[in-house]
Amino acid sequence: MGTRLFKNLTIATCDAQDTVLQEANLLVEDNHIAFIGQQLPMAEQIIDCSGCIAIPGLINGHHHLFQTLTRGLPVAQNVGLFAWLVNQYPIWAQLTPPMLYSSAQIGLAELLLSGCTTASDMFYLFPRQSGVKLDYVIQAAQELGIRLYAGRGSMSKGQSSGGLPPDEVIQGTDEILADTERLLSSYHEPEPAGMIRISVMPCSPFSVTDELMRDSLALARQERLLVQTHLAETLDEERYCLERFGKRPLAYLSELEWLGPDVSFAHGIHLDTAEIRLLGETGTGIVHCPSSNMRLASGIAPVVDLLAAGATVGVGVDGSASNDSGNLLLELRQALLVGRLRSGPTFSARSALALATSQGAKLLNRPEIGSLAVGKLADLAIFDLKRLEYAGAACHDPVAALLLCQPTPPRYVLVNGRVVVADGRLLTIDLERAVAEHNRLVIKLQESIAGAIA
Numbered sequence: 302m303g304t305r306l307f308k309n310l311t312i313a314t315c316d317a318q319d320t321v322l323q324e325a326n327l328l329v330e331d332n333h334i335a336f337i338g339q340q341l342p343m344a345e346q347i348i349d350c351s352g353c354i355a356i357p358g359l360i361n362g363h364h365h366l367f368q369t370l371t372r373g374l375p376v377a378q379n380v381g382l383f384a385w386l387v388n389q390y391p392i393w394a395q396l397t398p399p400m401l402y403s404s405a406q407i408g409l410a411e412l413l414l415s416g417c418t419t420a421s422d423m424f425y426l427f428p429r430q431s432g433v434k435l436d437y438v439i440q441a442a443q444e445l446g447i448r449l450y451a452g453r454g455s456m457s458k459g460q461s462s463g464g465l466p467p468d469e470v471i472q473g474t475d476e477i478l479a480d481t482e483r484l485l486s487s488y489h490e491p492e493p494a495g496m497i498r499i500s501v502m503p504c505s506p507f508s509v510t511d512e513l514m515r516d517s518l519a520l521a522r523q524e525r526l527l528v529q530t531h532l533a534e535t536l537d538e539e540r541y542c543l544e545r546f547g548k549r550p551l552a553y554l555s556e557l558e559w560l561g562p563d564v565s566f567a568h569g570i571h572l573d574t575a576e577i578r579l580l581g582e583t584g585t586g587i588v589h590c591p592s593s594n595m596r597l598a599s600g601i602a603p604v605v606d607l608l609a610a611g612a613t614v615g616v617g618v619d620g621s622a623s624n625d626s627g628n629l630l631l632e633l634r635q636a637l638l639v640g641r642l643r644s645g646p647t648f649s650a651r652s653a654l655a656l657a658t659s660q661g662a663k664l665l666n667r668p669e670i671g672s673l674a675v676g677k678l679a680d681l682a683i684f685d686l687k688r689l690e691y692a693g694a695a696c697h698d699p700v701a702a703l704l705l706c707q708p709t710p711p712r713y714v715l716v717n718g719r720v721v722v723a724d725g726r727l728l729t730i731d732l733e734r735a736v737a738e739h740n741r742l743v744i745k746l747q748e749s750i751a752g753a754i755a
């Protein structure tokens with residue numbers, strides 16, 4: 302890939318000192334950052350970025366890419382989590398391999414076009430005999446050129462065993478673990494610059510058996526993989542855990558040893574003071590999903606308190622069926638605003654940005670990304686602050702402008718040194734064709750639901 306110099310730009314390094322450089326230059330050599338500073342090193346390609354800002358490529362900590370298929374679905378628009386799930390399970394049960402592939406393309410394209418370079422996805426819906434497998438999500442990520450944590454999600458507790466999902470979409474523990482091992486040996490790249498990593502993601506306490514929660518963690522620890530599940534998202538879930546297990550959600554998971562820096566919980570809203578302290582003491586991660594939490598009226602996560610306690614707090618757009626957008630920069634703005642609503646106006650734009658940079662990297666135990674410094678992987682996004690949306694604000698504080706003002710598409714996005722977005726356009730796939738194909742498949746999904754009901 303050679304050398305490429307981006308010159309005359311503001312650089313928000315998001316390092317431990319939150320260093321911001323003005324009128325600086327950044328040299329990318331192959332897949333890493335080779336120079337940052339005021340000097341002008343030689344390069345094969347030089348790109349003038351006057352009036353632009355570079356930030357570390359953003360890290361999305363939680364997603365369900367397949368849900369792009371049911372974005373804005375009428376029966377899931379005006380209900381809380383449990384009814385939202387129950388109304389969609391039969392529809393998701395019609396999922397086919399082309400639908401999964403297409404939804405992953407769309408969701409990942411949205412992320413890239415909002416400055417995201419690393420995506421974590423939890424895919425947990427494997428209808429019987431459908432041929433649907435996580436490989437289709439991985440294929441889409443490889444083609445788009447985004448770094449992916451492919452979460453092998455799972456559901457093993459159907460309605461007949463007291464779970465929420467219908468039995469037709471659950472799998473057995475052995476089948477789930479065998480498929481996780483297959484994915485691990487086929488795709489997992491543990492080296493520092495690895496583009497695809499497998500993680501283990503049983504879905505939730507109300508759709509997964511104790512046995513699968515325990516065995517998933519054991520497999521992940523044996524293979525040094527990350528684990529994630531949904532936790533403390535709604536009061537429905539809290540009631541479920543109190544009734545079924547006689548304990549609160551975190552007490553249930555901690556009894557199964559789900560605590561530590563390799564563990565993250567999506568949402569983490571309904572947590573009491575002792576639980577926040579426990580998450581902090583154990584360095585457990587929470588992935589904050591503000592838009593989804595507002596969309597489903599689930600509540601507001603105590604992000605400031607969690608950070609103060611020492612917990613790692615990343616951010617995630619969550620699936621598009623509960624967000625309707627996969628824009629991570631917009632999600633940071635939501636995190637900033639709702640964080641203030643919960644904890645007051647001192648929660649800063651820089652603190653919000655950290656959720657998708659330094660905190661996001663910590664969540665993934667990935668020191669090679671999440672900040673801009675010599676030797677780090679060249680995962681970065683460059684935004685043009687000369688645009689209308691930033692007029693005025695960029696003169697005062699270019700870093701805050703990026704979060705306070707209306708989000709815009711990045712001018713450039715680099716992943717592992719490769720330019721995947723230039724002049725605001727995705728270079729790796731034909732986006733217009735992908736959107737048309739996605740809409741065609743959504744109509745097909747609607748027809749198959751009508752057929753299944755008739």
Ligand SMILES: [Zn+2]
Pocket residue numbers: 363364365531567619620
């Ligand atoms: Zn989720």
